[in-house]
Amino acid sequence: MIDFDEPFSGREALAAGHVSRHRLAREFVHLHRDVYIRRGVPATPLRRAKAAWLWSRGRGVLAGVSAAAVHGTRWLDPDAPAELVRGDHVRPVPGIVVRRATRLETCVVDGMAATTPAQTAFDLARRMPLDRVIETIDALCNATDLKVHEIEELAAGNKGAHGIGAVPRVLALVDGGAASPPETRTRLLLIRAGLPQPETQIEVFDGDEFVARADMGWKQWRVLVEYVGAQHWTDPTQRTRDIDRYTVLPELGWTVLHVGADLLYRRPEVFVERVRRALASAGTPV
Template identity: 70%
Template sequence: MMDFDEPFRGTEAVATGVLTRHRLARHFVRLHRDVYIEPGVEPTALLRAKAAWLWSRGCGILAGTSAEAVHGTRWLDPSASAEIVRDGHVRAVPGIIVRTAQDVESCVVDEMVVTTTARTGFDIARSGGDVGRRIEILDALCHATGLKAREITAHAARHRGARGAAQVERILGLVDGGAASPPETHTRLLLIRAGFPTPETQIEVFDGDRFVARADLGWRQWRVLVEYDGAHHWTDPSQRTRDIERYTVLPEMGWTVIRVGADLLYRRTEVLVDRVGQALRRAGLRSDRSGGCVRDAARLRT
């Protein structure tokens, strides 16, 4: 049975008798040559990758955003064009970027050929553009797949002459697959740029043998935690109940919890940096390690 919520080949649907040519033309959306989908389906990076794979008729390797999506990376731009690597000269079409490359390491995922996770990470790291956004995507890729920065480093060592390879090591030094969302990555990078010791991610707190909480990031040594509260922390009743409980218990155990929302993170960065600095200094962080943390807010946003 053909799933019309997924991209499909029109010729295949007609040949198998699932659709008539008339119904295909009148009732479905044409994404690419011979690639269709049911009207009203929201586009995602994964959907665009599948459509590009069908368009290529299996000739090529999904790369870039498309490979990230197939490997399970979240938080990708749903409007971004799909990307595919093919041999020879193949003209790009609207919605699909076609590249040529040699020695591209690949694997098969869900019957589609894609760049390996290490190659995908390498391509992200050297892609250019905003450094913070690249690190967010790398964090998400590592979080989704278990990929380690050292695996990307090893891959980069085999491609030293590739375009953009020189900047990969610097980018990978800031990657942490523990971040569960782009705002968590943004928070971590902000605190590092502000001069604080690099925070640990996904800190588990126990009271004896009893699990109490898993915090987004923080410093065990000073018992300071930083938590990013997304919308679900306020709209999901069960999440709200858990939050009330743990934010009562953690201070009783000697932990300081700094809660961060979008406004504080993106518009009042100097306030966030000041709160973290005060908490760490009260907990014993020497001033010479955190001195000068409150810097120009515009610089902290870079």
């Protein structure tokens, strides 16, 4: 049965009798040649990728943002065009970027050919703006358990690739422990302020009992940083959990600093100074 909330082949839907030509024209949006989706359904990066795959009739490899989407990466640009790699020349079409390449690491995800997570990260690192690509690769690593050394190994075998000079700088700042773009931005802010590079997803125990997992911090100085998003205030369960752990952590000798959107984006210098003072009080040479 066809899921009309996902891209589908109009030809196949007509042949199977799932839709009439009149209904196809009235209720669905024509995305690409023979590719449709129900009218009103948002075009997410994953749906754009699926539509591009159908348009290619299986003769391409999803790459870049599209490969990241099929690998489960979150927080991708919803307006970014789909990306395909082909070994031959194909005329571009609106909404799909087609690149030529022959030497790629590929895999199959849900029946679609795509670049592997390592290849995807390597490709993105060579093209996207620095902060945005770090956020994207952080999210890709978080979704797939991809490790930085895997990307580095692939890069070592592609030393002549276009844009490879940007890769070391990107990978030096990637951390798959970031669970959201604001967490990545918080970490980058601290590093660029000259503070020691924080570790992500720090687990705190009271003896053998698990107490909390913090977004980032420094174990040796028992200083933690938590990004407080809207859900921390609007979700009663999350709010109760936060109150409990923010009471226990100081009792165990941990200093916890909170940062929200206003502090991160409008007053970053205030936040950095608070962290600097906390680290200095803990004995950090900052």
